[in-house]
Amino acid sequence: MPYAKIIGSGGYLPPRVVSNDELAAELATRQIETSDAWITERTGIRQRHIADPGVTSSQLAVKAAQHALADAGVSAEELDLIIVATSTPDFIFPSTACLVQAELGNKGAAAFDVQAVCSGFVYALTTADSFIRSGRAKHALVIGAEVFSSILDWNDRGTCVLFGDGAGAVVLKASEEPGILEAELNADGSLANILHVAGNVVDGKVTGDPFLRMDGQAVFKQAVTALAASAQSVCDKAGVSLEEIDWMVPHQANVRIINFLGRKLKLSDDKVVITVDQHANTSAASVPLAFDAARRDGRIKQGDLVLMQGVGGGFTWGSVLARM
Numbered sequence: 001m002p003y004a005k006i007i008g009s010g011g012y013l014p015p016r017v018v019s020n021d022e023l024a025a026e027l028a029t030r031q032i033e034t035s036d037a038w039i040t041e042r043t044g045i046r047q048r049h050i051a052d053p054g055v056t057s058s059q060l061a062v063k064a065a066q067h068a069l070a071d072a073g074v075s076a077e078e079l080d081l082i083i084v085a086t087s088t089p090d091f092i093f094p095s096t097a098c099l100v101q102a103e104l105g106n107k108g109a110a111a112f113d114v115q116a117v118c119s120g121f122v123y124a125l126t127t128a129d130s131f132i133r134s135g136r137a138k139h140a141l142v143i144g145a146e147v148f149s150s151i152l153d154w155n156d157r158g159t160c161v162l163f164g165d166g167a168g169a170v171v172l173k174a175s176e177e178p179g180i181l182e183a184e185l186n187a188d189g190s191l192a193n194i195l196h197v198a199g200n201v202v203d204g205k206v207t208g209d210p211f212l213r214m215d216g217q218a219v220f221k222q223a224v225t226a227l228a229a230s231a232q233s234v235c236d237k238a239g240v241s242l243e244e245i246d247w248m249v250p251h252q253a254n255v256r257i258i259n260f261l262g263r264k265l266k267l268s269d270d271k272v273v274i275t276v277d278q279h280a281n282t283s284a285a286s287v288p289l290a291f292d293a294a295r296r297d298g299r300i301k302q303g304d305l306v307l308m309q310g311v312g313g314g315f316t317w318g319s320v321l322a323r324m
């Protein structure tokens with residue numbers, strides 16, 4: 001049975017950077033009080049990239065995909081599977097993956113979206129791994145892409161300071177050499193209400209609330225508990241110990257969640273990739289963007305054992321353990 005090996009990665013962030021100070025000044029014009037000190041202390045976030053009006057997830061995804069394909073040395077025509085993880089698709093349908101496929105110039109590959117919010121990339125990567133392991137695909141493109149700024153209530157300081165826009169991608173290839181060793185996905189739909197966007201379209205009109213709402217403390221508690229258990233479980237299934245992990249690439253929601261998790265798993269800080277300070281929470285894009293950053297600056301190397309973890313709305317969570 002072939003492994004799915006990660007042979008390339010890429011990322012793309014919209015050029016507009018908004019610092020905490022700039023955001024605080026903007027919110028102050030509407031009498032909403034926040035500060036760089038509050039945001040940095042509670043979340044570790046210092047800035048976020050925000051897409052210009054009209055920029056879509058598929059546009060960000062295409063740029064990240066092009067970087068990943070170039071890095072992998074794979075042409076778009078060679079792809080037989082394209083999965084986009086997003087909660088901010090361009091349209092209700094066609095899927096963002098089909099739009100990306102057309103823009104890349106591929107015809108014929110299976111293309112579909114995965115909706116698992118901030119766990120989306122880990123869900124999509126696990127799905128692509130299953131396609132490759134079963135022989136149903138040989139070259140897969142997996143993307144996480146979001147224009148999360150479009151579903152934020154910019155009058156809610158408890159959420160709007162936390163998120164940003166971006167896209168990250170990886171290319172997987174069927175290989176006899178070890179690649180993805182193990183993966184585990186979980187969900188608990190009974191916790192849907194702690195993080196949701198409860199709007200939909202009825203009779204051509206948006207009904208309900210189209211903005212992100214969150215019980216921050218409930219999400220915090222659930223995230224650390226679920227991710228710690230998932231990390232242990234995926235390592236047990238793969239027959240490796242937590243000490244053997246070279247790099248942990250967790251979902252980039254909050255530096256306090258990441259530090260708490262690192263301590264719980266007894267992973268030293270220098271093994272944990274952090275980009276939340278620069279990108280804020282880019283939902284499905286956060287893990288591939290962090291993974292790509294650490295590959296490109298030479299931290300993640302050939303042969304390294306990497307644990308990627310996602311957690312988010314649904315409630316969903318999951319882990320992928322990969323040998324580079």
Ligand SMILES: CC(C)(COP(=O)(O)OP(=O)(O)OC[C@H]1O[C@@H](n2cnc3c(N)ncnc32)[C@H](O)[C@@H]1OP(=O)(O)O)[C@@H](O)C(=O)NCCC(=O)NCCS
Pocket residue numbers: 033034035038039042043118157158159161214215216217219220253254257281311312313
């Ligand atoms: C959101 C989060 C940073 C809030 O931190 P917290 O310590 O739990 O803060 P609280 O929600 O208890 O709010 C404390 C106070 O800060 C205020 N506050 C909230 N957002 C603020 C902001 N941006 N600026 C200033 N004050 C703010 C609250 O109104 C509250 O004020 P009060 O005490 O007068 O009522 C934290 O709960 C968190 O990170 N949760 C996880 C969120 C997450 O990662 N979500 C995505 C998962 S995929």
